[in-house]
Amino acid sequence: MAPPPRFFARLALTENLTPLVRRLVFSREDALPMAFTPGQWVNIFLPIPGADAPLRRAYSIASSPRADGTFELAVTRVSGGAGSTFLHELSLGSVLNAEGPQGFFSRSQSATSPTLFVATGTGFTPLRSMLLAAVEAGSTSPVHLILGARHEEDLLYRAELESLTRACPWFSLTLTLSQGSASWAGPRGYVQTHVTTALAGLTPHGPPHVYACGLQRMVSVVRELVRKDLGFPREQMHSERFD
Numbered sequence: 590m591a592p593p594p595r596f597f598a599r600l601a602l603t604e605n606l607t608p609l610v611r612r613l614v615f616s617r618e619d620a621l622p623m624a625f626t627p628g629q630w631v632n633i634f635l636p637i638p639g640a641d642a643p644l645r646r647a648y649s650i651a652s653s654p655r656a657d658g659t660f661e662l663a664v665t666r667v668s669g670g671a672g673s674t675f676l677h678e679l680s681l682g683s684v685l686n687a688e689g690p691q692g693f694f695s696r697s698q699s700a701t702s703p704t705l706f707v708a709t710g711t712g713f714t715p716l717r718s719m720l721l722a723a724v725e726a727g728s729t730s731p732v733h734l735i736l737g738a739r740h741e742e743d744l745l746y747r748a749e750l751e752s753l754t755r756a757c758p759w760f761s762l763t764l765t766l767s768q769g770s771a772s773w774a775g776p777r778g779y780v781q782t783h784v785t786t787a788l789a790g791l792t793p794h795g796p797p798h799v800y801a802c803g804l805q806r807m808v809s810v811v812r813e814l815v816r817k818d819l820g821f822p823r824e825q826m827h828s829e830r831f832d
């Protein structure tokens with residue numbers, strides 16, 4: 590199989606989404622459209638000063654496919670992590686080498702099955718791409734998202750998600766905090782606490798598909814719950830791990 594294409598991408602916009610997560614919008618230097626299937630990721634080559642060779646790190650694409658050659662990443666700053674620290678400090682206009690798209694964690698834009706998305710932190714990035722693509726395709730198939738974070742200020746894309754729940758009757762949302770302050774009136778606990786109830790709400794619309802993304806510990810617990818405890822067949826459970 591041919592390796593995924595390599596291209597150069599220039600940092601066109603960068604800002605903090607939360608205290609630990611930075612949004613980076615890149616623009617392809619070759620001006621080609623950024624063609625990919627929502628859920629796919631790219632490798633970015635990071636020229637860390639002092640390293641023998643560029644560090645290669647994978648990042649899921651957080652935007653939906655765009656014709657203008659731009660694509661968006663959301664990167665968690667990992668304590669002591671060379672790659673994520675480099676990207677958090679990257680200056681506007683910097684050009685990096687990238688490779689992709691690649692990966693099989695995807696949802697068809699014409700999917701009609703009711704769908705449950707489960708994510709913690711930047712695990713939401715590929716699911717955001719799938720969600721925006723569904724909105725752009727005019728989909729009306731039910732989608733519920735369970736997004737978890739420790740604290741309220743760590744919730745990614747909160748304003749955008751709350752606005753989507755108002756604009757799209759088919760989309761619903763559970764924002765859950767594992768360490769919410771006393772003033773948090775919303776759901777609490779780990780994402781997996783809310784999976785069974787969310788699936789019960791989707792099942793009347795047909796057999797739901799579940800997409801879980803984030804760190805391995807959470808993804809394994811959700812897979813186990815959905816496949817073993819709830820008895821979902823393999824083809825209805827999709828997952829991507831970042832570690």
Ligand SMILES: Cc1cc2nc3c(=O)[nH]c(=O)nc-3n(C[C@H](O)[C@H](O)[C@H](O)COP(=O)(O)OP(=O)(O)OC[C@H]3O[C@@H](n4cnc5c(N)ncnc54)[C@H](O)[C@@H]3O)c2cc1C
Pocket residue numbers: 630646647648649650662663664665666667669670671672673674692710711712714715829830831832
């Ligand atoms: C398919 C794929 C898609 C990915 N997409 C994203 C993405 O959209 N956004 C993103 O921030 N990261 C993403 N990652 C993780 C990313 O590739 C790096 O692992 C991460 O940025 C840490 O790299 P580092 O060099 O800073 O730290 P390293 O020293 O390489 O890693 C240190 C440790 O950080 C932990 N870690 C990795 N990712 C995260 C995270 N998101 N949050 C908290 N801890 C983490 C792991 O346990 C790892 O062992 C993805 C990984 C894969 C395999």
